[in-house]
Amino acid sequence: MLSVLFVATIFAYYVLLSTRSLAKETLHKPELTLPQKKQEPIRELTANSQEVINIILPQKKISQSFDEQANDPVAEQPTEDSDIVVEKTPQTEVATANIENYDSSSSIELIPQKNKKQGHTWDFSADARAVYASYEKQLNNGDIVEDTDLLIRLRSDAIVTISDNFRAGFGIAGTCAISNCDVDFTLQTGLPSSTGLKKGQITIDEMYLHWLSDEPHRFKIAIGRMQTRSVLKTGVFNKSLDRINSNNARINWTDGVHAAYQFDNGWTSNFIMQYNSEEGSGNVYHDAIDFADSDSRKSYFASFESNQEISGVTQRSIGISYLPSALVLSQEVAQDSTQMYDDYLGLVGKVAWLWPQKNNRFTLRGGFEFGYSPTLPSHNVVGVVDEEAVSGVAWNAVFNIMDIYPGQNFGINYAHTGAGWQLSPQYTPNTKLLEFRYQWQLKSGTLFEARLRWQDELEESEVIAESPLQDNQVDFYLRFTRNF
Secondary structure, rough: HHHHHHHHHHHHHHHHHHHHHHHHHHHHHHOOOOOOOOOOOOOOOOOOOOOOOOOOOOOOOHHHHOEEEEOOOOOOOOOOOOOEEEEEEEOOOOOHHHOOOOOOOHHHOOOOHHHHHHOOOOEEEEEEEEEEEEEEEOOOOOOEEEEEEEEEEEEEEEEEEEEOEEEEEEEEEEEEOOOOOOEEEOOOOOOOOOOOOOOOEEEEEEEEEEEEEOOOOOOOEEEEOOOOOEEEEEOOOOOOOOOEEEOOOOOOEEEEEEEEOOOOOOOOEEEEEEHHHHHHHHOOOOOOOOOOOOHHOEEEEEEEEEEOOOOEEEEEEEEEEEEEEEEEHHHHHHHOOOEEEEEEEEEEEEEEEEEOOOOOOOOEEEEEEEEOOOOOOOOOOOOOHHHHOOEEEEEEEEEEEEEEEEEEEEEEEEEEEEEOOOOOOOOOOEEEEEEEEEEEEEOEEEEEEEEEEEEOOOOEEOOOOOOOOOEEEEEEEEEEEEEE
């Protein structure tokens, strides 16, 4: 009953927003019978020397996710009628402009290219990622596990613009590794492994229909299989405590409906209704989340976010995840045929910043993300010895130095994830983490990254002979990403 009320409230909310948007557009359309205002002569700009200039809106920027196209956040463009100011802008932040496109955008954020004629326009894109990774892991029974592998992920996407308001998207993705490259095409709702596709598998990771309201596309809704993400955008890292599809070399997806509305002040609201099969979800969750109960077929995500820069703050976001009847209450009960479940609720806040706002040299960027869940699994479900040690608190902090040299960046990420936090694909429950990452934008569309990371358990875990848990881990990778 609670999930029905939740969906009904969100639906009514978006109906109201879209109605207001249509009414606004109607009211602002000029009547043909009104006299035309005499156009004033245009003054020409003159300059004594050749300089690069940039036309910007005073004290206002348009939201990145709605004014950029095809995962390419390069520059912001004015879309509203207002006075304009001509300013000289220094050539800074060489790498910053192209970094956040790889793992930060949802399918619904991509809009048809404005410089192309509308009507059955095809847009194609692809990316290739190669990851050489190695790790040494110590289990809580004392065993040491080591592994090294080279993994390649390939993705390609096609978007067809059917009309000014309709488009369709299709994507296919696959992985291959030295350890396993037996090609196998699969198509299923749940993930084949705990993190996504298995090595050697290929699948359709995007297939959706997308409706957009008239310009400037304030209201959007997509249905089908798509990529959804809610990340902390800080330049070097795209981290998330609650929702990110296909991070690193993984391949996963969201089956369902995604609606978004952008307000006049630049804030954007998102709502996702996601389908989960009995075998599992297309998103990555952890051990205490299970979708065997029939009431867990649909789960929900809603957020409000602004990416407008105000006094150095570049992102502000709050999100809520609601998974009805998906939390396993007790391991003893779960082993019986009559499993017992509860609703899982997670709240996440994000904030990101940069300093200084204009600089001929490097720029400092950072962010903080905090998550809290009031609904917790029992200690034996998550493998923690003490019941009181199961925490629903998770947080991560990021600090980056951008453009130490042109196109080269360095970042630090430190995080604590309580044993009761079950939503993040990037942070393991009951773990503290320290990560260093170097990033080099070799040229447009090519990115090199090197990572060194330590992980250690926060609370003492139970020793289970059949399936020992991770105690600590050290790993590194070298990663190349190329966009086409």
